[in-house]
Amino acid sequence: MRLHHQIEIMDTTLRDGEQTSGVSFLPSEKLQIAKLLLEELKVDRIEVASARVSEGELEGVKKITHWATEKGYLDRVEVLGFVDTPASVDWLVEAGAKVLNLLTKGSLNHLVHQLKKTPERHFADIKKCIDYARQKGIAVNVYLEDWSSGMRNSKEYTLSLIDFLKDQQVERIMLPDTLGILKPEEVATFIAEVHATFPKVHFDFHAHNDYDLSVANVLEAVKNGVKGVHSTINGLGERAGNAPLESVAAALSDFTSTKLNIQENKIYRVSKLVEQFSGLHIPSNKPVVGENVFTQTAGIHADGDNKKNLYFNDLLPERFGRTRKYALGKTSGKANILKNLMELGISLEPDELTKVTQKIIELGDRKERVTTEDLPYIISDVLQNNSIRKDISIEGYHMTHSKGLKPTVQLKLNILGSSYEAHASGNGQFDSFMLAVQEIYQTLGKKLPKLTDFSVSIPPGGKTDAFVETVITWDYGRIIKTKGLDSDQTVAAMMATEKMLNIIEQITLGTTENTNHGNEYRTAAR
Numbered sequence: 350m351r352l353h354h355q356i357e358i359m360d361t362t363l364r365d366g367e368q369t370s371g372v373s374f375l376p377s378e379k380l381q382i383a384k385l386l387l388e389e390l391k392v393d394r395i396e397v398a399s400a401r402v403s404e405g406e407l408e409g410v411k412k413i414t415h416w417a418t419e420k421g422y423l424d425r426v427e428v429l430g431f432v433d434t435p436a437s438v439d440w441l442v443e444a445g446a447k448v449l450n451l452l453t454k455g456s457l458n459h460l461v462h463q464l465k466k467t468p469e470r471h472f473a474d475i476k477k478c479i480d481y482a483r484q485k486g487i488a489v490n491v492y493l494e495d496w497s498s499g500m501r502n503s504k505e506y507t508l509s510l511i512d513f514l515k516d517q518q519v520e521r522i523m524l525p526d527t528l529g530i531l532k533p534e535e536v537a538t539f540i541a542e543v544h545a546t547f548p549k550v551h552f553d554f555h556a557h558n559d560y561d562l563s564v565a566n567v568l569e570a571v572k573n574g575v576k577g578v579h580s581t582i583n584g585l586g587e588r589a590g591n592a593p594l595e596s597v598a599a600a601l602s603d604f605t606s607t608k609l610n611i612q613e614n615k616i617y618r619v620s621k622l623v624e625q626f627s628g629l630h631i632p633s634n635k636p637v638v639g640e641n642v643f644t645q646t647a648g649i650h651a652d653g654d655n656k657k658n659l660y661f662n663d664l665l666p667e668r669f670g671r672t673r674k675y676a677l678g679k680t681s682g683k684a685n686i687l688k689n690l691m692e693l694g695i696s697l698e699p700d701e702l703t704k705v706t707q708k709i710i711e712l713g714d715r716k717e718r719v720t721t722e723d724l725p726y727i728i729s730d731v732l733q734n735n736s737i738r739k740d741i742s743i744e745g746y747h748m749t750h751s752k753g754l755k756p757t758v759q760l761k762l763n764i765l766g767s768s769y770e771a772h773a774s775g776n777g778q779f780d781s782f783m784l785a786v787q788e789i790y791q792t793l794g795k796k797l798p799k800l801t802d803f804s805v806s807i808p809p810g811g812k813t814d815a816f817v818e819t820v821i822t823w824d825y826g827r828i829i830k831t832k833g834l835d836s837d838q839t840v841a842a843m844m845a846t847e848k849m850l851n852i853i854e855q856i857t858l859g860t861t862e863n864t865n866h867g868n869e870y871r872t873a874a875r
């Protein structure tokens with residue numbers, strides 16, 4: 350049996366993930382991500398940087414090693430280094446790191462053409478580096494860069510390097526499919542071969558996703574004898590990225606009998622933090638962490654779920670700290686709408702439900718997105734029952750946007766019948782608007798939710814007068830999503846915000862009393 354009982358996950362979001370074009374983490378961001386990875390998600394090891402890269406990188410690694418020393422995690426924090434004795438090892442010593450992931454050449458092609466060395470010379474340089482690292486109290490894992498091409502085209506060299514390394518003081522040998530070229534059946538054959546030839550060696554497999562086969566390749570590597578796999582949060586990484594940790598964890602748990610230490614219910618939180626710090630938006634259909642992957646859209650599916658959860662698979666959203674959603678749009682049936690009404694605590698008579706369903710289908714036909722939070726407005730509109738109280742409205746505004754000057758907003762809000770004014774200047778018109786709202790809310794001792802996502806979509810077609818749809822996601826203990834539609838992007842965002850203010854007013858009403866009710870109130874100008 351080649352499958353190991355327990356598989357180590359080495360997360361390289363902070364090293365290989367940061368090699369995603371355009372991604373760069375600040376030292377403080379690296380520390381926050383490292384903490385979540387080790388303490389909450391419970392990955393076994395993290396690779397946090399390449400040696401020698403920059404002063405900022407050195408500062409980032411120092412922050413992590415300082416924290417990891419206090420926590421007793423230092424042997425789980427790794428840094429990639431080069432065959433360049435003493436430079437990389439000295440860099441690790443200065444950074445306070447205790448594990449070197451030494452980058453050697455796993456294919457003759459890379460050795461001959463990049464380093465321009467013979468295998469003998471390379472092995473001697475590697476030995477010097479390992480010995481120097483050990484002298485400095487640093488443990489060593491070894492990468493065989495371009496191992497996959499090596500196994501295809503220069504197997505004798507590649508196997509001779511492993512044979513040489515097995516007799517060195519090395520903890521693990523790490524086998525990267527550096528260019529993401531392997532097919533699953535090749536991974537199975539190559540890993541089975543190295544495992545059979547060197548049964549005592551701890552091998553890690555490091556996949557890249559160029560053909561979208563990284564997760565399939567990780568599965569084959571695990572089934573054929575590796576003890577560890579490398580992955581990144583959200584699949585960050587050079588070119589098409591690395592194997593995404595979220596998919597690797599789900600697939601290994603569901604399709605093999607191996608055990609992982611990963612806490613699946615923390616995956617989403619880490620994924621969102623990495624999304625925020627990397628600035629790379631997670632595609633909505635990305636397995637496990639994408640916005641829509643636990644959303645049923647078709648009415649038939651919602652109906653089946655109501656009857657016997659007929660459209661669930663093993664990827665239950667609760668496993669990952671998420672919830673199932675039922676989308677509203679032209680493919681919604683009554684069952685979808687009922688699910689959303691239940692979430693809001695609203696019940697409708699059958700004929701009312703039919704009318705509301707019809708309206709949502711009409712909106713969908715016009716390409717309008719409908720969120721759960723839109724439902725009360727739609728109901729109020731369709732049934733003309735004015736069930737929605739508009740406690741808060743934008744009575745007036747004046748916005749400026751000029752070259753060389755900060756944008757400003759003069760805002761007049763009506764809250765429960767009283768008017769409040771504020772003036773603010775921020776990093777854009779919407780920011781200025783939000784600062785003005787905040788000014789008013791602070792004066793009234795009211796809390797605003799945190800804005801967690803902001804998406805703007807403009808229908809394709811290149812018309813400058815097209816309607817812009819802005820959907821804003823807010824965190825107010827529960828997630829609230831509101832939408833605004835206007836030909837002006839800032840106005841659309843203001844409309845979405847006005848809706849949100851009404852929703853949170855209704856959530857909090859009854860617990861707070863507005864003492865200024867009925868009075869004209871003017872806040873200090875900014």
Ligand SMILES: CC(=O)SCCNC(=O)CCNC(=O)[C@H](O)C(C)(C)COP(=O)(O)OP(=O)(O)OC[C@H]1O[C@@H](n2cnc3c(N)ncnc32)[C@H](O)[C@@H]1OP(=O)(O)O
Pocket residue numbers: 365368399400401402403429431432433452453454463464494525527
């Ligand atoms: C599989 C992976 O993803 S590996 C990722 C490796 N990580 C990085 O490359 C991190 C970012 N890199 C860097 O910051 C820089 O490339 C540095 C600091 C490492 C080196 O910078 P520079 O001295 O300017 O060299 P440059 O980047 O132009 O070229 C790389 C040099 O490293 C050499 N090199 C390549 N692989 C290795 C290796 N495994 N060990 C030692 N040297 C190596 C190359 O032969 C080249 O040397 P040369 O200039 O004598 O021909």
